[in-house]
Amino acid sequence: MNGEIVVGMEKEEILKMMEEGAVKVGTRELPYVISKGMNGATTVSSTLRIAELVGIKVVATGGIGGVHRNNKDISQDLIELSRNRKILVSSGVKSILDVEATFELLETLEIVAVGYKTDEFPIFYSRKSGMRLNMTVEAPSEIVDIFEEMSEMRMGSSLLVLNPIDEEYEIPKEEVERILEKIEKELLEKRIRGKEVTPYMLKRLFQESKGRTLEANLKLLSDNVLLASEIAKELSKRNHS
Template sequence: MNEYLVLSKEVKEALAEGVPVVALESTIIAHGMPHPQNVETALAVEKVVRENEAVPATIAVIGGKIKVGLTCEEIEYLGEKGPEVIKVSRRDLPYVVAKGLDGATTVAATMFIAAMSGIKVFATGGIGGVHRGGEKSFDISADLQELARTNVAVVSAGVKSILDIGLTLEYLETYGVPVIGFGTDEFPAFYTRKSGYKVHITADTPAELARIIKVKWDLGLKGGVVVANPIPEEYSLDYEEITRAIDSAVLEAAEKGVRGKEVTPYLLAKVKDITGGKSLEANIQLVLNNARLAAKLAQELSKL
């Protein structure tokens, strides 16, 4: 095993025995939600994965060690430190590990570590994408390039609607990343099931999803898959309301000069304030929903 990589006993045994494993990111703990909801949600997500007969593997860097399968104490530690923990994408891993620092992994970093560990399925909230105005600023999440190169299926509620959804889908198409709508032909926009953009591949069962993904990799088509799993209907926010909230937050961020990897946490916090906390509850519910589907997908892939 890689000298920098530490797998928990449970994860190591599960992988050795062919038991389904689901990777989980840690940015949502340190940067995505306030304390204590961040810790409560992380533990609830792990519980949902277990209830659906898979092993959760929350990933982070603790003291310079890349950990796959955190303890409850380590999750609490990240949640309490919050934004003090470095937000780690692929480019940041060498620095954080070499310096012996703590890091919360983004979608890109979690995908990379999951693949290095032998984990094929990863559940998150929403993937990163092309930011609004990205055709001029080139502000494009590293998540998209990771999806183009790394063989991991990512179950998400689409992309955060603070992004340019159309450009994000075009980027994924250019790099040959399949976007599969689970039970829908409309690409979800994180807080809401609506976006106005269609997907060209759909699947109605975890078994169908697994077959599509397995064939992709069997054909030697490198790269990940986006499983677009809409937020449950009862938690979906009104499309017009969330669009207004996001537009307002984006304008304020631009006026204040918020840039780079600080943009997303800033916008999410503003949208939470504008919606009176409804966006936070939606965020929690969609993550739980994605974890449920990811566990079922990992089960089906383990049978093939």
């Protein structure tokens, strides 16, 4: 905020930033935004980088970025996940992405991805993607077990914990896909590219779903924060035992 990294913003600071506006900041943009004294809203990549600077090991988010559909845009999130050893809890990748390509790239980059009480790769609003996970866990203690082994092996990548959205708030994959097909045509017609793609798609998803995507987003984020807190508690308990 105003060129300073703030970990744990107060309500007043959040409201102030909402009024003033902020630029989207990945790891690459951090030095520029800080040096210019600007307001910045962090992505997963820059959040992980800041977590590394201050010693935070467990991070929660809604969904990670990845490979975009029909173009070569690849999120910085995946690069940061591949070189920063953290535990990241998310509900999979954002539905607006090329899910299969992102799934494959996670493996290529040696990012350990485990399903929490699921054996299927979740895609944000939807619990099922059709892609199976070969690593699953049932409790926070198992997640910490894996993370400790990664540390012992000096692996530099993160542990991605995939926590599917609650069934009550799920929007079926098929329904999301129908909406996305319509939005993709709009992107081509309006020539929207780069960092403008995600905000536009999320806005149109909200409109086309009559607000259901926002409700789902808030629910899955809340659940991911809760799970991340349980993992952090278990990790802290072991470090002080």
